[in-house]
Amino acid sequence: MSETPYSPLVVEHFGHPRNVGRFAPAADVITASAGDPEQGVRFDLSARVHGDRIVAMRFEVYGCPHCIAAGSLLSERLQGATQEQLRRWSWREASDELEFPPDKRGRLLVLEDAVHALATQWQRRQ
Amino acid sequence: MNTVTTIYLDYAASTPVDPRVADVMIECLRPSGAQGNPSSAGHEYGRRARGMVEKARAQVAAAIGARPDCIVWTSGATESDNLAIFGVARFNADRGRHLVSSKTEHKAVLDPLKQLEREGFEVTWLKPAADGIVRPEQVRAALRPDTQLVSLMHVNNEIGVVQDIAAVGAICRERGVPFHVDAAQSAGKLPLNVETMNVDLMSLTAHKIYGPKGVGALYVRRKPPLGLQPLIYGGGQEHGLRSGTLATHQIVGMGLAFEIAEREREQDVERICALRDQLWAGIASIGDVELNGHPRDCVAGLLNISFRGIEGESLQFALRELAVSAGAACSSASEEASYVLRALGRSDQLAQSSLRFSLGRFTTAEQIETAIAAVKREVTRLRSFSPQAANAEKKS
Numbered sequence A: 001m002s003e004t005p006y007s008p009l010v011v012e013h014f015g016h017p018r019n020v021g022r023f024a025p026a027a028d029v030i031t032a033s034a035g036d037p038e039q040g041v042r043f044d045l046s047a048r049v050h051g052d053r054i055v056a057m058r059f060e061v062y063g064c065p066h067c068i069a070a071g072s073l074l075s076e077r078l079q080g081a082t083q084e085q086l087r088r089w090s091w092r093e094a095s096d097e098l099e100f101p102p103d104k105r106g107r108l109l110v111l112e113d114a115v116h117a118l119a120t121q122w123q124r125r126q
Numbered sequence B: 001m002n003t004v005t006t007i008y009l010d011y012a013a014s015t016p017v018d019p020r021v022a023d024v025m026i027e028c029l030r031p032s033g034a035q036g037n038p039s040s041a042g043h044e045y046g047r048r049a050r051g052m053v054e055k056a057r058a059q060v061a062a063a064i065g066a067r068p069d070c071i072v073w074t075s076g077a078t079e080s081d082n083l084a085i086f087g088v089a090r091f092n093a094d095r096g097r098h099l100v101s102s103k104t105e106h107k108a109v110l111d112p113l114k115q116l117e118r119e120g121f122e123v124t125w126l127k128p129a130a131d132g133i134v135r136p137e138q139v140r141a142a143l144r145p146d147t148q149l150v151s152l153m154h155v156n157n158e159i160g161v162v163q164d165i166a167a168v169g170a171i172c173r174e175r176g177v178p179f180h181v182d183a184a185q186s187a188g189k190l191p192l193n194v195e196t197m198n199v200d201l202m203s204l205t206a207h208k209i210y211g212p213k214g215v216g217a218l219y220v221r222r223k224p225p226l227g228l229q230p231l232i233y234g235g236g237q238e239h240g241l242r243s244g245t246l247a248t249h250q251i252v253g254m255g256l257a258f259e260i261a262e263r264e265r266e267q268d269v270e271r272i273c274a275l276r277d278q279l280w281a282g283i284a285s286i287g288d289v290e291l292n293g294h295p296r297d298c299v300a301g302l303l304n305i306s307f308r309g310i311e312g313e314s315l316q317f318a319l320r321e322l323a324v325s326a327g328a329a330c331s332s333a334s335e336e337a338s339y340v341l342r343a344l345g346r347s348d349q350l351a352q353s354s355l356r357f358s359l360g361r362f363t364t365a366e367q368i369e370t371a372i373a374a375v376k377r378e379v380t381r382l383r384s385f386s387p388q389a390a391n392a393e394k395k396s
Helices: A008-015 A065-077 A083-088 A091-098 A102-125 B019-029 B044-063 B077-091 B107-118 B136-142 B165-175 B248-263 B265-284 B312-318 B339-343 B348-352 B365-384 B388-395
Strands: A029-036 A041-050 A053-062 B071-074 B098-102 B122-126 B147-153 B179-182 B201-205 B216-220 B289-291 B302-307 B354-358
Touching: A008 A065, A008 A091, A008 B312, A029 A102, A041 A065, A041 A102, A053 A065, A065 A091, A065 A102, A065 B312, A083 A102, A091 A102, B019 B248, B044 B071, B044 B248, B071 B077, B077 B107, B077 B147, B077 B179, B077 B201, B077 B216, B098 B107, B107 B122, B107 B147, B122 B136, B136 B147, B136 B165, B147 B165, B165 B179, B248 B265, B265 B289, B265 B302, B265 B365, B312 B354, B312 B365, B339 B348, B348 B354
Parallel strands: B098 B122, B098 B147, B147 B179, B179 B201
Antiparallel strands: A029 A041, A041 A053, B071 B216, B201 B216, B289 B302, B302 B354
């Protein structure tokens, strides 16, 4: 096996990303985006909410394997999350777990922006 | 990934050594080969080594229509480019300090020219058209009374476009300006003749033509003589232009590699062009892809393709069963989008999402079919979760 610059967890999520796609617009669906493909990364998040919890997450991503893995991991972690948990979500959670290289951590700040924007969108809906 | 099963489609970065070339190199390293120093004319060992070096010199010279005494051995095309550019510029610095080149040259040309700019020379950087081609009239318009050198690559290493070297050379001859051509990517793929192409200096390398890495040559016109200041001083080998003990086994390998490449060029090119067309047809059928470079004036075996809506690093990793390059191999460590594609006006997104497929002597139709299937599978997969914004932006 030749070495790759990615951790086994990144390789796993890159090859089998969870919860990809987007929900069709609906009363219980919230969406948020951050980033720009011209800058190398963009995340589109959509979530189905029920009461004070997220019941299902979907994501789309333009970015490197680390970013695809981060979107996939996030979509798993945010199942069942509350608005407050979205607001508190920090890029460090994904960075540590996926062993993000320091020079790519800025891309996780874009994901953090998308997550916080999702919380704001949710609040506006209520 | 088991590298044994990886399909090699990176011939523009480096070719495997042809087994026939490897055989003569190994023979050269044996006791019966060339253990003497080619400069030791006083004994049989040295004369034997010298004979091998001169045979190789004649082989390389024949492949480019040159006289053997015009061939100077170097460590590769990078050194040849450096010797040509620094050599001419510094030799003629008292007469003028203006040079002409293009924005899409290899780094081995760009960086010496940038260094000369820091030393007080002035460089006119020509911008190719969107198809990657520098029009000869652009060169004519850039020439000045104090121009000391024009340097233009024959075939671009990233996109494979072919420049009209003979026409540019004719303009340089008319104006009495030395003309340097980096032919690292064209040897063995296009006919080369320094006389009909009006070339004064030509950089060559062995490892892109099924020879060994670490050896190259610079053709230097002798009649009329061309002033050139050496980069390396020492034993005065190669007419004082490149001191250092000659790497006999490397040189022998380069000589045979050039002889084979020229002898088999037409059949190789015909076969490889058919494989390239097969690959392009398969990838183009996926849709939302763009061919970078000129559709016809392109060297055999090279395809540079941008994939809309997919980030380049992910595409390369998804296709790790294929050995391909994202941008130029020499600079792929950089995240900067390809400067060549940017110079041709591609957006950052398209430049970042480009892959270079390069085919060669040992590529098979079966490998191409496997590659097409892999590209189709992975491009479709990655696009399936690419944001609509990426897909919409890319078409604007």
